[in-house]
Amino acid sequence: MLARSADQRRKVHKASISDAIKREYATATGADLDRLLWDRAYKEQHRRSLTAFFKEQMRQHSWLLEKQFLNVVSGAADADVLVITGMRDEAPTATLSHLVQNSRLLDIRVTASEKTRQTRRKCQAGDDDRHEIHDCENHNSSDNGSDCKSNSTTLDYCPSLVFDNGATGDEAVRRFAHTYLLPFLHRDLERLASMVLPVPDFPRTGIEFRHVLNIAQQQGGLALCTSLLQTHFINDWDKIGMVACCEAGGFVFASALAQKVGVPLALIREAGKLPPPIVSIDKPSSHISSSEPNNLKGKKLEMSRDLILRGPSVVVVDDVLATGRTLCAILQLLAKAGISNEDISIIVIAEFPIHRGRELLYRNGYGGIRIQSLLVFGGA
Ligand SMILES: O=P(O)(O)OC[C@H]1O[C@H](OP(=O)(O)OP(=O)(O)O)[C@H](O)[C@@H]1O
Numbered sequence: 001m002l003a004r005s006a007d008q009r010r011k012v013h014k015a016s017i018s019d020a021i022k023r024e025y026a027t028a029t030g031a032d033l034d035r036l037l038w039d040r041a042y043k044e045q046h047r048r049s050l051t052a053f054f055k056e057q058m059r060q061h062s063w064l065l066e067k068q069f070l071n072v073v074s075g076a077a078d079a080d081v082l083v084i085t086g087m088r089d090e091a092p093t094a095t096l097s098h099l100v101q102n103s104r105l106l107d108i109r110v111t112a113s114e115k116t117r118q119t120r121r122k123c124q125a126g127d128d129d130r131h132e133i134h135d136c137e138n139h140n141s142s143d144n145g146s147d148c149k150s151n152s153t154t155l156d157y158c159p160s161l162v163f164d165n166g167a168t169g170d171e172a173v174r175r176f177a178h179t180y181l182l183p184f185l186h187r188d189l190e191r192l193a194s195m196v197l198p199v200p201d202f203p204r205t206g207i208e209f210r211h212v213l214n215i216a217q218q219q220g221g222l223a224l225c226t227s228l229l230q231t232h233f234i235n236d237w238d239k240i241g242m243v244a245c246c247e248a249g250g251f252v253f254a255s256a257l258a259q260k261v262g263v264p265l266a267l268i269r270e271a272g273k274l275p276p277p278i279v280s281i282d283k284p285s286s287h288i289s290s291s292e293p294n295n296l297k298g299k300k301l302e303m304s305r306d307l308i309l310r311g312p313s314v315v316v317v318d319d320v321l322a323t324g325r326t327l328c329a330i331l332q333l334l335a336k337a338g339i340s341n342e343d344i345s346i347i348v349i350a351e352f353p354i355h356r357g358r359e360l361l362y363r364n365g366y367g368g369i370r371i372q373s374l375l376v377f378g379g380a
């Protein structure tokens with residue numbers, strides 16, 4: 001149970017993704033499943049053939065990883081929080097979020113020094129380290145659970161969080177859960193979500209529109225959202241040199257945030273609105289705008305070319321992440337302005353995983369950029 005306070009207990013379920021493959025292996029080969037799960041020496045004997053079996057299954061079933069993931073999820077339907085261990089996917093949040101579109105999917109990279117790992121392997125026969133099937137690597141990272149820069153050199157993918165599993169005992173786990181996981185269950189986020197009511201069949205039949213800008217039209221809505229943006233994701237705003245945002249939705253939330261944290265804005269506008277010198281990029285239509293008649297082609301986005309950065313990092317703030325086309329264009333524009341990916345992070349108010357925006361960004365080479373959202377909505 002993950003407890004926020006005595007009256008608010010959350011049901012937490014833990015499952016291992018690799019148990020499924022062990023089960024299938026045991027059925028196919030007659031191996032003893034219980035011993036595969038709990039007897040390390042026995043598991044070691046089977047390691048090679050288990051790995052070969054897994055690779056062959058992967059070759060035969062291209063949807064194997066997704067199927068196993070969904071099986072584990074459906075086995076924990078009553079849980080508030082499901083922790084899945086042993087994930088082998090390179091970029092789980094980017095590639096699997098759309099399968100659980102009503103939930104927030106966070107990927108936590110667990111790290112420990114090689115020495116610690118070796119010691120644990122020796123001491124904990126029958127322990128819960130199931131990475132060996134999946135050829136998982138160990139990646140170094142900072143210990144604050146949220147700094148991606150140190151990881152981007154080892155993998156071009158930024159996990160949602162990093163947990164340094166160097167210490168023994170439960171204290172570090174508890175601290176991590178309280179610092180980085182419980183905020184996602186905070187009632188202020190529920191309050192914010194309640195301001196974004198669904199509007200059926202807008203702007204066209206079949207779309208359940210979420211009026212994210214409506215937050216700013218509620219008494220106290222913008223203040224709540226701004227305060228969450230300020231406190232939820234970034235510890236040290238002094239290190240941020242600029243908040244970049246795109247009209248129209250992004251302007252509303254980014255302006256309030258920039259004012260609160262004392263950081264200047266980089267305003268991205270549609271073509272022809274900003275004086276030269278500018279940088280410019282084609283922008284395909286967003287999911288919502290592509291449903292407008294005469295707007296299938298998209299537009300150009302522009303930004304002043306010579307913005308002086310006060311610090312090294314840029315935070316891109318937008319109201320919505322859906323297909324990711326808008327954020328992709330923004331990132332291309334920032335690249336044209338000479339800002340490199342390591343210096344960028346992204347915050348959105350609401351994301352709609354069904355449209356697979358994170359995947360688009362990942363496949364376009366932006367996987368190393370941290371993307372964080374306050375709210376997650378399912379639906380079309
Ligand atoms: O991930 P995507 O599919 O690109 O969708 C996200 C974009 O959609 C909305 O903008 P829109 O282009 O509709 O313009 P607006 O901000 O002027 O409403 C929103 O403000 C995001 O910028």
Ligand SMILES: Nc1ncnc2[nH]cnc12
Pocket residue numbers: 207208209210211212287288320322323352355379380
């Ligand atoms: N359902 C939705 N509501 C608001 N903005 C969106 N962008 C993509 N899908 C959306």
